[in-house]
Amino acid sequence: MNASVYRTAVLIAGLLIGLTILPHFLKYHQQDFLIFLTINILVVVSYRLVTLTGEWSLIHAVMMGVGAYTSALLSKNFDISFWITLPLAGVAAGTMAALLSYPLFRMTQFYFLIGSFATGEAIRLCWIQFIKPFGGTGGISAIPSPELLDIDFLEPIPYFYLVLIIVTICVFLLYRIEKSRIGLTLHAVHWKGVLAESVGVNTWNYRALAFIVGSLFVGIAGALKVHYIGTVAPKQFDIGFMVFILIWVIVGGYRTFYGAMLGAVVLSVLDEFLREVNQLRPAIYGITLIFFILYLSGGLERLPQKIGSIFRMRKQGNT
Amino acid sequence: MDLFIQTIVNGIIQSGFYALASIGLVLVFGVMRVVNFAHGELVMVGAYTVWLVHAQHGAPYLFTVVLAIILVTGIGLVMERFLFRPMMNDPLGGLICSIGVLFILQVIATYVGGEGPSKQVPPPFEGTMVIMDSIRIPYQRLFSICVSAAALVTLWYFLTRSTLGWAVRAVSMDREAAALQGISTVRISMVAIGVGAAMAGLAGALMAPLTNINPHMGHNVIITAFIVTIVGGIGSLPGAVIAAVLYALFHTFVTTYFSGTIATISGLLIMVLVLIVRPTGIMGHRVSE
Numbered sequence: 105m106n107a108s109v110y111r112t113a114v115l116i117a118g119l120l121i122g123l124t125i126l127p128h129f130l131k132y133h134q135q136d137f138l139i140f141l142t143i144n145i146l147v148v149v150s151y152r153l154v155t156l157t158g159e160w161s162l163i164h165a166v167m168m169g170v171g172a173y174t175s176a177l178l179s180k181n182f183d184i185s186f187w188i189t190l191p192l193a194g195v196a197a198g199t200m201a202a203l204l205s206y207p208l209f210r211m212t213q214f215y216f217l218i219g220s221f222a223t224g225e226a227i228r229l230c231w232i233q234f235i236k237p238f239g240g241t242g243g244i245s246a247i248p249s250p251e252l253l254d255i256d257f258l259e260p261i262p263y264f265y266l267v268l269i270i271v272t273i274c275v276f277l278l279y280r281i282e283k284s285r286i287g288l289t290l291h292a293v294h295w296k297g298v299l300a301e302s303v304g305v306n307t308w309n310y311r312a313l314a315f316i317v318g319s320l321f322v323g324i325a326g327a328l329k330v331h332y333i334g335t336v337a338p339k340q341f342d343i344g345f346m347v348f349i350l351i352w353v354i355v356g357g358y359r360t361f362y363g364a365m366l367g368a369v370v371l372s373v374l375d376e377f378l379r380e381v382n383q384l385r386p387a388i389y390g391i392t393l394i395f396f397i398l399y400l401s402g403g404l405e406r407l408p409q410k411i412g413s414i415f416r417m418r419k420q421g422n423t
Numbered sequence: 424m425d426l427f428i429q430t431i432v433n434g435i436i437q438s439g440f441y442a443l444a445s446i447g448l449v450l451v452f453g454v455m456r457v458v459n460f461a462h463g464e465l466v467m468v469g470a471y472t473v474w475l476v477h478a479q480h481g482a483p484y485l486f487t488v489v490l491a492i493i494l495v496t497g498i499g500l501v502m503e504r505f506l507f508r509p510m511m512n513d514p515l516g517g518l519i520c521s522i523g524v525l526f527i528l529q530v531i532a533t534y535v536g537g538e539g540p541s542k543q544v545p546p547p548f549e550g551t552m553v554i555m556d557s558i559r560i561p562y563q564r565l566f567s568i569c570v571s572a573a574a575l576v577t578l579w580y581f582l583t584r585s586t587l588g589w590a591v592r593a594v595s596m597d598r599e600a601a602a603l604q605g606i607s608t609v610r611i612s613m614v615a616i617g618v619g620a621a622m623a624g625l626a627g628a629l630m631a632p633l634t635n636i637n638p639h640m641g642h643n644v645i646i647t648a649f650i651v652t653i654v655g656g657i658g659s660l661p662g663a664v665i666a667a668v669l670y671a672l673f674h675t676f677v678t679t680y681f682s683g684t685i686a687t688i689s690g691l692l693i694m695v696l697v698l699i700v701r702p703t704g705i706m707g708h709r710v711s712e
Contacts, residue, residue, distance in 0.1 A: 160515060207695060207698075207699045210698075210699050211698055211699075214458065215698055217458070217518070218458070218649055218653060218698070219695055219698045221649070222646075222649065222650075222653075222691045222694050222695050222698075223691070223695055225646060225687075225691055226688050226691040226692055226695070229684050229687055229688045229691070230688060232684055233682070233684040233685060233688060343642070347522055347526075350519070350522070354519060383530065383533055383534065383538075384530060386526040386527075386529060386530050387526055387527045387529075387530035387531070389523075389526055390522070390523035390524065390525070390526030390527040390530075391523065391527065392523075393519060393520075393522065393523040393526075394506065394520050394523035394524070397510070397516050397519050397520055397523075398506070398509060398510070398520070
C-alpha cells in the first residue's frame, strides 16, 4: 500500500511541477488555452461527483453560469473584491442547487435528465430575458480582474498560477470527498440503491448532497473563467457546452477519478489541433462520441485493458 | 378582440407543426425507450432539403416535400440500424449517440448552406385568405395545417386500424410481452423510427417557407418537442397531440402579448411542474417498474 501511495504522490508532484513550468514554453494563445483547460478539469471532476449517484444531469453548465454571473455582478456592481466573490460564486451555485434539488430529485433517470435540461434552459433563458441585471444575449462585459499586491492578473501566466492553485485545492477536496465515507455512500446509492436504503441510508439526501457539492465547485470554476475573459454571456453555458462536458467525461471514462480529467485533457488538446478546420469540429466530436459509446464504453481509461485483452486473445488463437 | 381571435387562429396553425415535430419523439421513445436528441435536427434537415432543392434549384415545392420525407426517413433508419439497435439495452447510450448525430447533421447543414444569415424560402402558395375583414390566414399556413392534420389522421388510422399499427402499439406498451406474441421488436422499431422521422421531415418541409432556416433551428424544435412530450405523457400519442394544441395556443398567446422568450421559459416551467406533480402527463398512465 505504501509503495502505491508513494508512487501516486510522486506522479502528482511531477505533474504539478510540470504544469508550473509549462506556460513559460508556450505561445500567448496556448497559455490562454492552458488556463481554460485547467478550469475545465475542475468542471469535469465536479460533474463526476454528481454522476457518482448514477444520475446524469444536464444542468451542470448552467450551474457554472450561476457562479459566473454571481461573481461578475457582485464584483462589477458592488465593487466587491474577487477574493470574496469567488467563494460566494460557489455558495450561490450550491444554494441554487439546493433549491432545485427539491423538484429535481423527485425524478430519476430519464425524467431527471429531461427535468434538469428544462430547468437549466429556463434559467439560461432568464439571463437572456431580464436585461436589467443580466445584460441579455450580450451578457456582462468589463468584469474586473483579481487584485493582489502588484500582480497583473490580466497577463495569462500569473492568472494561470492563480487558477492552478485554486483548481488543485478544489480537485484535492473533491478527491477527499469521494474517498470519504460520504463518497463511498454515494457509490452505494448508485450501484445498490435499494440495499443502501434498507441499511438506513437516506438516498434522497445523498443524491441532493452530491448535486449541491458538485454545483458549488463548478460555480467556482465559472467565476474563475469569467474573471479571466472579462465577459459573461448566456451562450457560454448553453447545451452545447453541457454536451462537451458530457463528452469529456464519457470519452475519458466516468468510472474513475482520473478518467474524466484524462478525457478533458485529451479532447481539449485534440481540439487545439482542429482549430484549422473550425467548421468540422462539432462533427469530429460527434463521431468520437459515437465511436466511444459503441466500441469503448469504458472510456480512454479502459484503453490499456482493452488492448491487453486483444493481445491475449491473439496469443490464445496462435497456440 | 380581433387580435385575440387572430392569435387563436395563429395558435391553431402553429399546433400542427408542434404535433408533427413531437410525434416522432413520442413514437421512438414509446417503442424503443430512447430519447432521440437529434430529433430537432431531423426537422432541420427537412427544411434544408426544401431550401436547397426548391428555393435554390427550382424544383416544384410538393416534390421537395416528398424528397425531404424520404431523405429524413432514410437518416432515421440509418440511426436505428447502426446506433440505437446496438445500444438497445442502454437507454443512455442511445441518447448520447443521438447527440453525436446532432453534431454531425449540424455540420453537414453548415457545409451545404454555408455560414452567414439564416436562409429564407419564398412561400410557394402566395396570397392571404381574409375572413370577416380582419382575420388573415396566409394560404401557405392554411396548406401546412391541412397537410399536418391529414398526416396525423393517417397516422392515427395506421396505428389503430392496421395490424402493423397494432404491433407498434403493443411493443410500446410492453416490449417483452409483444416479443412473446411473436412480434419482431426490431422490425417494429424500424417502423417506429421510420414513421417518426418521416413526420419530422414533413414538419421541416412544411415549416421551411414560414421560418428562418439555419443549422441550429433544431434546438427550439427539440425544446418544444420535449415540452409537448412530457406534458402529453411520455409515449402517449393522443396526449402529445392534445398537448401540442394546448402548448401552441399558450405559446402563441404569451408571445403575442409578452415575448417569445417568456413564452419558452413558462413552457419549460410548466413542463418541470408536470414532471413533479404528474409525471405521467395528461394522457399517460402509470407503468409499474
